[in-house]
Amino acid sequence: MPQSPLQLSKLASRTKDQPISLFMKMAIETPGLISLAAGLVDEPSLPVAEIRETFDGLFANPPAARAALQYGTTEGYLPLRQKLLERYAAEDGLSPDSLPFSVDDVLITNGSQQLLYIVSEALLDPGDIVITEAPSYFVFHSVLTSHGAEVLGVPMDDHGMRTDLLETMLLRLEQTGKLDRVKLLYTVDYFQNPSGLSLAPERRRHLLELARRFSKKHRILILEDAAYRDLRYDGADVRSIKCLDTTNSSVVYTSTFSKPCSPGVRVGFGILPHDLMIPAHRIKGNHDFGSANLNQHLAYQMLQSGRYDSHLKDLRAAYVAKRDAMLESLQAAFREWPGVKWAKPAGGMYCWLRFPADVQTGPDSPLMKEALREGVLYVPGQFCHVADMTGKLATNEIRLCFGVATVDQIREGVRRLAKAAKRLTSLQGPVEDREAVVA
Ligand SMILES: Cc1ncc(COP(=O)(O)O)c(C=O)c1O
Incomplete structure (x- = not known):
């Protein structure tokens, strides 16, 4: 038939x-x-010995091993989320207590790619606009296109995205009545894939200022993809855009274990504005109700033991x-x-x-x-x-x-x-x- x-x-x-x-x-x-x-x-x-030692340690303790071999929670393993929050705070020179968000706003994902996907799913309808650096991470472009979003690119120079040109673009979108469709400003602000360039500190501030100034009928969010932040070879670390977002309302921060540790483990995470965390958590529940628990325990032990560093x-x-x-x-x-x-x-x-x-x-x-x-x-x-x-x-x-x-x-x-x-x-x-x- x-x-x-x-x-x-x-x-x-x-x-x-x-x-x-x-x-x-x-x-x-x-x-x-x-x-x-x-x-x-x-x-x-690739850290074969370190991961073997970590697993040996974990499996030497059967109750802990059983917990790791069981399903976990949708938002992810609490000690890992706490550890990531502490590390994030230390990287930005802040104390964890002074952060405008808590562990409740940290979501563990299957690599940062899933976080990018979940944020897109939470925010985008066909016809919405996402502004990225030009060039930008092409796999994310595909995610955006499949959600029916229009992707606009802002040229870069040696200091990252030309935020002056972004401002011109946002003004033009406002004049043509399209500002209401702008949902996200996406930046890979540390050693970008594909250009290798980073966003300069003053442009980080400008980017946040623009996101806030042009948030009229709705909030325009910045998606800060820090996938390569730990892979710095020259100079001192630069503070994140997220740390400028003192009300935890404008910036989604994401990073991953894939590049600095192992893509086979595929653990990533996001720190989200609280009102985005709620739908993101629901969507993650639909995707898989939690990333592989064993891998999260591994990532936590790698951090905790100092093997990661x-x-x-x-x-x-x-x-x-x-x-x-x-x-x-x-x-x-x-x-x-x-x-x-x-x-x-x-x-x-x-x-x-x-x-x-x-x-x-x-x-x-x-x-x-x-x-x-x-x-x-x-x-x-x-x-x-x-x-x-x-x-x-x-x-x-x-x-x-x-x-x-x-x-x-x-x-x-x-x-x-x-x-x-x-x-x-x-x-x-x-x-x-x-x-x-x-x-
Ligand atoms: C800029 C950027 N973001 C996110 C990812 C996704 O990585 P993963 O899902 O392995 O964390 C990649 C992978 O190449 C990337 O280059």
């Missing part, structure tokens, strides 16, 4: 494949291909070596091409390259074809952008990740990329003929 077609929900119909999936598949299936594309973490430093020290050293290898290789490979620009990331896992405007980097571009022929893979920058208000999409950038490739692979991968780029005529010819680009 012929089958009737499925009638998918509107949400499922709006949900598209991640463009990056094809690239990840290609990286896994092509022997010899060096992937500087995948945002996977450094393998040799000692691991972090080793991990930072591994990433500094990789970051520096990538920067040195880029410098050596693109020395003769001042039109190719990048900034030094002070943390995280990514380096963002901008080519002259006439060099296309997209999935079907000559550069991609040459790069694949040479055996190196990058993420086309256009995956991280949405078209601007005039319909234009930046197509001359690439994201390189120094997370999972070894130092030797990073050096060889960048050499291959430069070789591929050299074959493109648009990068040849006298320097003065090429457009100077400010990264």
Whole structure:
């Protein structure tokens, strides 16, 4: 009997494949291909011994082990939430007692990705507007699109999102009667995926001021995604936007164990304004009524025992070596091409390259074809952008990740990329003929 077609929900119909999936598949299936594309973490430093010791300790105590093997609560393991709150306060130089929120506003999730999803589900209806940095974390763009949201991008410079341009955008939205649709301002404000850049302290204040000033008929929230905060290699930590939100009303803060500890454990969390925590908790209840309890106990014990912090020290050293290898290789490979620009990331896992405007980097571009022929893979920058208000999409950038490739692979991968780029005529010819680009 012929089958009737499925009638998918509107949400499922709006949900598209991640463009990056094809690239990840290609990286896994092509022997010899060096992937500087995948945002996977450094393998040799994954904390195998620390996690084994932690589990040994946990399973040496059968009642504690049984508690960890049982279902937990929707909001998550209380000692972990308390610990995260203490750590968050310490990072921002505050005492836990002085915070304008409590452990009741901390939600444990399956990675920070689930927190991003839950916040979207709690706030967004089709036609709502979310403003992000341009470029931005493309997986979140897909979440937003599947909820029917319109995504607008605000350009960045070396100090992060241009909040002056955000202000202009908000004014324009107000003049055109669209301010009522703006729900969220999303920032990855520490060593951003994909640019590696961070939001400067004065812009953090400006961002919060804008969120408040333009909150008219409803509150516009800032979603502060601090996924890479612990992966700092240079300079002192910068205080969060959340700590400026002294009434706990405007900022959702999220971070994760994935990048600084283990993505296989997949524990993330959010600190939410109380009136958002209530619906978020209900939605989390519908998703799974609580993240894997065992993993939460593991995360707590890693923090409590100090193993997390000692691991972090080793991990930072591994990433500094990789970051520096990538920067040195880029410098050596693109020395003769001042039109190719990048900034030094002070943390995280990514380096963002901008080519002259006439060099296309997209999935079907000559550069991609040459790069694949040479055996190196990058993420086309256009995956991280949405078209601007005039319909234009930046197509001359690439994201390189120094997370999972070894130092030797990073050096060889960048050499291959430069070789591929050299074959493109648009990068040849006298320097003065090429457009100077400010990264
Ligand atoms: C900026 C950013 N936010 C959130 C996530 C989600 O990470 P996880 O769900 O593993 O915590 C990622 C993963 O790459 C990311 O880059």
